[in-house]
Amino acid sequence: MTSPDRALLTIDLDALAHNRAVVAAQAPGAEVAAVVKADGYGLGVGPIAHRLHAEGTRSFFVARSDEGEALRRALGSRSATIYVLDGLLTGTTDRMGAARLTPVLSTWAQVQHAQGARGLEVAVQVDTGMNRQGLTPAQALSLAAAPAGPAIRLLVSHLGSATDPAEPRNAQQLACFGDVRAAFPDVPASFAASAGAFLGPDYRYDMVRAGISLYGGGPEERPDPRLRAVATLTAPILDIRDLQPGDRVGYGSHFAAGRAMRVAVLAAGYGDGVIRAGMGRGRAWAAGAPRPILAINMDLTVVDLGDGEAPVGTHVELLGPHALLDDVASAAGTVAHEVLVRLGTRAERVYLGP
Numbered sequence: 001m002t003s004p005d006r007a008l009l010t011i012d013l014d015a016l017a018h019n020r021a022v023v024a025a026q027a028p029g030a031e032v033a034a035v036v037k038a039d040g041y042g043l044g045v046g047p048i049a050h051r052l053h054a055e056g057t058r059s060f061f062v063a064r065s066d067e068g069e070a071l072r073r074a075l076g077s078r079s080a081t082i083y084v085l086d087g088l089l090t091g092t093t094d095r096m097g098a099a100r101l102t103p104v105l106s107t108w109a110q111v112q113h114a115q116g117a118r119g120l121e122v123a124v125q126v127d128t129g130m131n132r133q134g135l136t137p138a139q140a141l142s143l144a145a146a147p148a149g150p151a152i153r154l155l156v157s158h159l160g161s162a163t164d165p166a167e168p169r170n171a172q173q174l175a176c177f178g179d180v181r182a183a184f185p186d187v188p189a190s191f192a193a194s195a196g197a198f199l200g201p202d203y204r205y206d207m208v209r210a211g212i213s214l215y216g217g218g219p220e221e222r223p224d225p226r227l228r229a230v231a232t233l234t235a236p237i238l239d240i241r242d243l244q245p246g247d248r249v250g251y252g253s254h255f256a257a258g259r260a261m262r263v264a265v266l267a268a269g270y271g272d273g274v275i276r277a278g279m280g281r282g283r284a285w286a287a288g289a290p291r292p293i294l295a296i297n298m299d300l301t302v303v304d305l306g307d308g309e310a311p312v313g314t315h316v317e318l319l320g321p322h323a324l325l326d327d328v329a330s331a332a333g334t335v336a337h338e339v340l341v342r343l344g345t346r347a348e349r350v351y352l353g354p
């Protein structure tokens, strides 16, 4: 039941399916794996994974082993490979086996650990220039030359600057990956995440790992009209107030009215995932137009209604098909990924579509 004073988070699974098809069209011939770490980017890994599986997804990536276990439970008897990006840490081997998870090995210690875990299938990540996770290219080459290593199912690397197609680091990483990949001729390879999948055929290899693009985030950190909004956050108007010149809104002096104006007070704040850094810069969609966000407090957000007419109780869109994910992110000085994972559990959730 919708409460009159509760924000509403609508998750459109048909839009998710649409976005998956857009990524697939960008990467013909490559498998589209789904990255569903952090509870499906905060949107609920169960419903997200069920729909993606129905759309044909058979490979999923999570970050942590417990996320892998939760996903395996959610998928039940559906067949899928679940890759765990944190790899094989001491104490996780039995759990990997029990939940049939595929660790993505990214240190030499993990490789040695895997050698002792017979029967475990693994993936291997190689660091081609992001300096975050992955074997060095030299380590990967010595693994390729090792007589009896673990059964490697996938060779992975990750791009550090794929959201900027003009960045020379993309081509440098690509060349490095090509060299390493040549030493694993029989192992399928995955290089591109969402942004990389849009960089062109050289970047696709056998599998792209789509995360943010599935959820509507553009490959270049700005809205992409081909993708649809998956998450829509709206909040009801609790009150409409008239301000006089000089009146301040909320805490401190972030905003003082320069003229007489009408503002709407919404029942959502940073406690509902509206990122506070967006105050003074972001826009909400109310009465058919974008409206400046004047204040974001824990429970309340205040927007300038301008000449818009919106009665108390009307829902205002803070994120969705009008208040676009990438615009919300840039107004808050962050990336689309963070906007989604901050949505949390306070807003009421509704899933649209099968």
Ligand SMILES: *Cc1c(COP(=O)(O)O)cnc(C)c1O
Pocket: 035, 037, 085, 158, 192, 193, 194, 195, 209, 210, 211, 212, 213, 337
């Ligand atoms: C998070 C992550 C992805 C997905 O990235 P998006 O930008 O959301 O597509 C892919 N690969 C790795 C290794 C990741 O950590």
